[in-house]
Amino acid sequence: MNFRPLKTIPFSLLACGAGFVQGQEDDIYELITTAIHVRSSETALPVTVLTGDELHNAVRATLGDTLAGQPGISNASFGPAVGQTVIRGQQGRRVMNLSNGIPNADASGNSADHAQTVEAILANSIEVLRGPSTLLYGGGAIGGVVNVIDRRIATSLPSAPSFAIEARHDTAASLDTIVGSLDFDSGNLVWHFDGVHREWNDLEIPGLAIDTRYLEEAHKEEEHEEEHEGEEHHGEEPENTNGYIANTGGKTTSGTAGVSWIFDNGYLGFAVSDLDNTYGLPPGAHGHADHEGEDHEEEHEEGEHDEDDHAPEALGEDFVYIDMQRTRYDINGQWRNVAAWAETIDYRLSHTDYRHAEIEGNGEIGTRFSNQSWQHRLQITHTDTPERHGVLGLQHSTEEFAALGEESFIPVTDISSTGLFLVEDFHAMAATIEIGGRFNLDEYSPLGSAAPDTDFRTWSLSGSALWDLTPQSTLGISVSRAQRAPSVEELYSNHGLVDPEDCVIHFATGACEVGNTNFDEETSLNTDLTLYLDYGRFSATITGFYNSFNDYIGQVSTGEEVDGFPVRTYQQDDARFFGIELDANIAINDLTTLRLFGDTISGSFDSNGDAPRMPPNRLGAEVTLDGNLWTAYLTVIHALEQDKPGDFELGTESWTRMDIGANYTFETVGPGELMLFVKARNLADQEIRLSTSYLRGFAPEAGRSLETGIRYRF
Numbered sequence: 001m002n003f004r005p006l007k008t009i010p011f012s013l014l015a016c017g018a019g020f021v022q023g024q025e026d027d028i029y030e031l032i033t034t035a036i037h038v039r040s041s042e043t044a045l046p047v048t049v050l051t052g053d054e055l056h057n058a059v060r061a062t063l064g065d066t067l068a069g070q071p072g073i074s075n076a077s078f079g080p081a082v083g084q085t086v087i088r089g090q091q092g093r094r095v096m097n098l099s100n101g102i103p104n105a106d107a108s109g110n111s112a113d114h115a116q117t118v119e120a121i122l123a124n125s126i127e128v129l130r131g132p133s134t135l136l137y138g139g140g141a142i143g144g145v146v147n148v149i150d151r152r153i154a155t156s157l158p159s160a161p162s163f164a165i166e167a168r169h170d171t172a173a174s175l176d177t178i179v180g181s182l183d184f185d186s187g188n189l190v191w192h193f194d195g196v197h198r199e200w201n202d203l204e205i206p207g208l209a210i211d212t213r214y215l216e217e218a219h220k221e222e223e224h225e226e227e228h229e230g231e232e233h234h235g236e237e238p239e240n241t242n243g244y245i246a247n248t249g250g251k252t253t254s255g256t257a258g259v260s261w262i263f264d265n266g267y268l269g270f271a272v273s274d275l276d277n278t279y280g281l282p283p284g285a286h287g288h289a290d291h292e293g294e295d296h297e298e299e300h301e302e303g304e305h306d307e308d309d310h311a312p313e314a315l316g317e318d319f320v321y322i323d324m325q326r327t328r329y330d331i332n333g334q335w336r337n338v339a340a341w342a343e344t345i346d347y348r349l350s351h352t353d354y355r356h357a358e359i360e361g362n363g364e365i366g367t368r369f370s371n372q373s374w375q376h377r378l379q380i381t382h383t384d385t386p387e388r389h390g391v392l393g394l395q396h397s398t399e400e401f402a403a404l405g406e407e408s409f410i411p412v413t414d415i416s417s418t419g420l421f422l423v424e425d426f427h428a429m430a431a432t433i434e435i436g437g438r439f440n441l442d443e444y445s446p447l448g449s450a451a452p453d454t455d456f457r458t459w460s461l462s463g464s465a466l467w468d469l470t471p472q473s474t475l476g477i478s479v480s481r482a483q484r485a486p487s488v489e490e491l492y493s494n495h496g497l498v499d500p501e502d503c504v505i506h507f508a509t510g511a512c513e514v515g516n517t518n519f520d521e522e523t524s525l526n527t528d529l530t531l532y533l534d535y536g537r538f539s540a541t542i543t544g545f546y547n548s549f550n551d552y553i554g555q556v557s558t559g560e561e562v563d564g565f566p567v568r569t570y571q572q573d574d575a576r577f578f579g580i581e582l583d584a585n586i587a588i589n590d591l592t593t594l595r596l597f598g599d600t601i602s603g604s605f606d607s608n609g610d611a612p613r614m615p616p617n618r619l620g621a622e623v624t625l626d627g628n629l630w631t632a633y634l635t636v637i638h639a640l641e642q643d644k645p646g647d648f649e650l651g652t653e654s655w656t657r658m659d660i661g662a663n664y665t666f667e668t669v670g671p672g673e674l675m676l677f678v679k680a681r682n683l684a685d686q687e688i689r690l691s692t693s694y695l696r697g698f699a700p701e702a703g704r705s706l707e708t709g710i711r712y713r714f
Contacts, residue, residue, distance in 0.1 A: 045133075045434075045464060045478055046528055046543050046581070048073065051125035053631060057661055057679070059121050061175065061198065063097070063146065066120040069637060071581040071599045072130045072543075074615040076692040079248045079699050080173055080203045081279035082115045084108060086692045087130050088545065089577055089603045089614045090143025093487040096133070098147040099328075103140070105352040105373030105399060106326060110410075110489055111506070112694045114369070117275050117326045117354065118148050119196050119254055121179050125149045130581075131545060132482035132526045134460040135436045136393065138419050139484030142524055151183065152258040153269030153332045154190035158183055163672075168709030172681070172702035173248070175200040185262075192258040192271070201249040206685045206703040209282070210240040213650055214697035239283060245699050247319035250279030258330075268333040277324040282699040320366070324356035343381045350375040358407065367405035374398050390424040401488055409494050409504035409513065411449035417442045430468040437461045442485035444492075451495040451517060458483035458521050474532040482526065486519040490553050490570045500562050510694075512562045513555065514569045522572075523550040540584035549575040556608050557648035566648065574606040595622040602644075612646030613692050616654070632662040642691035652691040658683045672714025679707040 048070050050058060060066045062083025064075035074086040087095050093109045099118055106117040120126065126148050133141040161184035168177050181194040239246070258271030331349040338345055354371040379393035395418070402412040423436035443455040464478035493515035494503055503512035526547040533540045552575035560567040579601035586594045598619040603611030620637040638656045645651040661679035681702070682688070688701040 045476075046072070046130040046530060046545075048128040048130065049125060050127075053663070055123065055126060056677075057633065057663075059123075061121075061177070061200075063116055063118055063120045063126075063148070067126065067128060067146070069620070069635065070128070071583050071597050072579070072601075073128060074692050075690060076112065076613070076694075077690055077699070077701065078113045078693065078695050079245065079279070079282045080175075080200065080702070081248070081250050081252075081277070082113060084112070084116065085128075085144075085146050086613075086615060087128065087144035087146075088547070088579060089601050089611065089692075091613070091692065093140060093489075094143030094484065096137050096141040096145050098137070098145060100149055100152070100330070100332070100348075101147060102330070102348055102350045102375050102377065103137070103397070105328075105350075105371055105375065105397075106354045107356065107369045107371055107401075109140075109487070110369070110401070110403075113281055113322070114356070115277055115279065115322070115324065117277075117324075117328075119275075120148065121177065121196060122150050122181070122194055122256075123148045124151060130543075131478070131528055131547070132460070132462070132480045132524055134480075134482040134484070135423055135438045135462050136391075136395075136421050138395065138417060138438070138440050139442070139458055139460075139482070139522075142482045142484040142522070150194070150256075151181075152192055152194070152256050152271040152273065153267075153330060154183070154192060154258070154260040154262070155267050155269075155334065157185055157188070157190060157262050161185075162714065164711065164713035166709060166711035168677075168707055170200075170705055170707040171204075172705030173200040173203045175707075188262050190260045190262060190269075192260075193256070195255040196252065198252040199250075202244045202246060203248045203699075204244050204703050204705070205700050206243075206687050207700075208240050208242055209245045209698060209700070211650075211689065211697040211700075241283075245282050247280035247321070248282055248699070250277070250321070252277045252279075265337050266333065266335040269331070271330045271332075273328050273330075275324070275326040275328075277326075278321060280319055280321040282695060283319065320358060320360050322356050322358055324354075326352065326354045328352045341382055343383045344379075346377075346379040346381075348375070348377040358405075365405060367403055367407040370400075370402045372400045387427045388424065390422065393421050395419045395421070407504060407506065409506055410489060410492050411446040411451055411495065413488050413492065414445040414447065415443070415488065416445075432466045433464070435461075435463045440483075440485070444488060446492060446495075449492075449495065451492050454486075454491060454517060456485035456521050458485055472533060472535050476528070476530040476532065478526075478528040478530075480524070480526050482524045484522040484524075486522070486553055489513070489515060490519060491515050491517050493570065500560065500567060503562050503567070505562070505565050511557075511566050511568045514567070516570055516572075519553060519570075519572055520551045522553055524548070525550075537587040538585070540582070543581045545577075545579060545581075547577040549577075552605070554605060554608070554611065556605075557612075557646075559648055571608065573608055575603065575611060577601065577603040577611070591625055591627065593624045593626070595624070596620070597622075609647045610644040612649050613694070614642065614644065614646075615692055616640050616642040616652065629667065630662065630664045633660070635659045639688075645691065650697060652689045652696055653687075655686045655688045656684065657681075657686060657688060670714070672712060675711045675713075677709050677711070681705050681707070 058066050064083030064085045067073045067085055068075035072088050076084045076086050076091050084091055085095055097104045097116055104117055107114045108116040129145040131144060133145040137145060163182050165180040177198045179196045183192050254275040256273035260267050260269030329351045333347050335345045352373040357368050358366045376396045379391060381391045383389050397417045399415040403410050419438055419440040421438035425434045438460045440458045445453045460482045462480035466476045468474050493513045497503055497514055506513045524547055528543060528545045530543040551572040553570055553572055555568045556571045558567045558569055581599045582597055584596045588594055600617040601615055603614050616639040618637060618639045622633060622635040624633045636658045639654060641654040642652045659681045663675055663677040666674040682704050685704040689696040
C-alpha cells in the first residue's frame with residue numbers, strides 16, 4: 001500500500017496513467033510528480049495510491065467496493081451495481097470523483113441508487129486524497145477526492161505497442177466480465193482503444209435479504225397506524241428472499257477510443273467514451289411496485305418505454321430497474337517549457353451527455369434523469385527558484401440537471417460554477433511548506449419553477465508543513481478552511497411543500513425529502529496530524545484528524561411519516577468528525593510481508609445527535625507472499641458494531657471478512673505474458689451489512705464467492 005509522504009504535490013492529480021495493462025508503481029510516482037510543478041518535494045496531505053498488482057487484486061465491479069479496504073475509506077452500496085466511495089464518513093456531494101483530473105458529471109451524487117460512470121477495472125491507478133481538497137476542485141471535494149487514471153489520452157510516445165485482454169467469473173452473482181485494451185503509435189499519433197462487458201444475476205447472500213429488525217419496526221409502525229382511525233398505510237412488505245437478493249442482476253457495456261498528437265514540448269489529445277449500464281434495484285429500496293395508486297399509469301408523463309430501452313431477462317417484471325447511458329468527450333493538451341514564468345500550461349475540456357430512466361417491469365418510465373455538462377480547466381505551473389514552485393488555475397463548469405416524471409421532486413436547474421485557485425510550495429532545509437487558496441462562484445437557476453435563483457461565493461484556504469524529525473521519521477500537519485455551496489437537492493427537494501401529504505417520495509431512499517433555499521455555505525475547519533515512520537523492514541503511517549463544520553447540511557429523520565414513508569429534512573447544524581487511521585507494513589523476510597491497518601471515526605451534530613451512516617471502527621491484517629512469478633495473499637477485516645447509527649436509524653452488527661487470493665504468471669507465452677488468478681471472498685460466509693448504506697436493512701453484501709480469471713498482455 002502506497003500510504004506515505006509521496007514525492008509529489010498531489011493536489012492536481014491530472015496525469016493520465018498507463019492503462020490497466022502496463023502500470024508500474026514508479027511510473028505512477030513520476031506521472032504525479034510532473035503533473036503539477038515539483039520534482040523532489042513532499043506533501044503532508046493524507047494520500048492513498050492503488051496501482052499495479054495491488055490494484056488488480058482489489059478491483060471490484062464498483063469504485064466504492066474497490067477502495068473499501070483502505071484506511072479511512074468505505075463503501076456505500078445500493079445492491080451489487082452501485083458502490084459509492086465514503087471518505088471519513090463523507091459521501092455523495094462531499095466526495096468528488098474525477099476521471100483523469102476532470103469531474104465525472106453524472107447523477108451519482110444526487111441519489112444513493114445512481115451508479116457512478118467510471119470503470120475501476122480500466123484504471124492504471126486510483127488516487128484518493130482523504131480530507132478537504134477544495135483548493136483545486138471546489139466545494140464538492142470538501143470530504144475528499146477520488147481520481148481514476150487511465151490512458152485514454154496518451155501524454156508521450158510508447159516504447160512499443162501494447163495489448164491486453166482479461167476475462168473473469170465471480171460466483172456471487174454469476175458475474176462475467178471481459179475487458180480489453182490496445183495502444184499503438186503511428187508517427188507522432190498515439191491511438192488507444194478499450195472496452196468492458198459485464199453481466200450478472202441476482203446476488204447470493206447468506207440468510208435473509210431483509211434484516212428482521214426492520215420488519216419488526218415496520219410491524220410496530222403498522223400497529224401504531226391502525227390505532228388512528230381514518231389513516232391508511234399504503235406500503236406493503238416486500239418479499240423477504242432467502243439466499244439471494246431479488247432483482248439485482250444487470251449488464252454493463254462501455255468503450256473508449258482516443259488519439260493523441262505528441263510533439264516536442266507537449267501533446268494534444270481527444271477521446272470519446274460511451275457507457276450503457278442497466279441494473280435492478282433491490283425490493284424495498286425503490287418502492288414503485290409497493291406504493292403505486294389506482295391512477296398510477298396516468299401519472300407517467302413520458303408514456304410507454306422507448307424502444308431502445310431494454311430490461312435484461314434477469315430482472316423481474318414486477319420490479320424496478322435503471323437504464324443508464326453516458327457519452328463523454330475529452331480534449332486534453334499540455335505545452336511544456338513555455339517561458340520562464342510558465343513551466344507548463346495544461347488545458348482540459350470535457351463534455352458529458354448523461355441520462356438514465358427508472359423503469360418498472362411493465363415498461364413504464366417513472367422518472368428520467370439527465371445531466372448535460374461542460375467542464376473547462378486551465379492550469380499554469382511555474383518554477384521561480386529551486387525552492388519555490390506554484391500553480392495558478394481557472395476552472396469553469398455548466399450543467400443542466402433534470403429529473404422528469406413521477407419522482408420529479410427537484411426542478412430542472414441550470415448550474416454554473418467558476419473557480420480561481422493558487423497553490424504554492426516552499427522548501428527550506430528539512431521542511432516543506434504548502435499554502436493555497438481558492439475562490440468559487442456557484443449559481444443555480446431553476447427553470448419553470450417557483451423556486452428562486454440562488455448563488456454562493458465560497459473561499460477555501462489551506463496550509464501544510466512537513467518536517468524530517470529524524471532520517472527514519474517525518475511529521476506532517478495540514479490545516480484547511482474549506483467551504484461548500486449547497487447542492488441542488490439540498491436546496492430544492494420538494495420546494496414549496498406546505499402539506500406533507502403532497503410530498504413527492506424519493507423511493508431510492510424510501511423517504512420524503514425536503515430541502516431549504518435559505519441555506520448558507522457549509523464551512524469546514526480540518527486538521528490532519530500524520531507521523532510517517534520508515535525503518536527499512538518496518539514502515540507505518542499514523543494519522544489523526546479533526547474536522548469541525550459550521551452549518552453542516554445533513555438529512556435528518558423527523559420521526560414523522562407520509563403514507564408509511566419517513567420524512568427527512570435537510571437541516572444545517574454544526575458538526576464534528578474525528579478519527580484515527582493506521583497503515584503499517586512489516587517485511588518479515590524477502591518473501592513475506594505483513595500489513596496491519598485500521599481506522600476509527602466518530603461524527604455528531606450539535607443539535608441532532610449522532611451523524612447517520614457513519615462507518616464502523618475497523619481492524620485489518622494482510623499477509624502477502626511474493627515469489628518470482630507468483631503472489632498470494634490473505635486478508636482479514638473485522639468491523640465492530642455500529643451502535644451510534646443516528647436518530648431514528650437502526651445500527652449494524654459486527655462482522656469479520658476473510659479473503660484469499662493468488663496469481664501466477666507465465667512469462668513465455670508468445671510475445672507477452674499470461675496470468676491466471678483466483679480470489680475467494682468472505683470465506684466465513686458472514687452476513688455483512690454496511691452501516692454507510694441506505695439499504696443496510698434490505699441488501700447485505702455478497703456471501704462466500706469464488707472469482708477466477710485469466711489475463712494476457714504484451
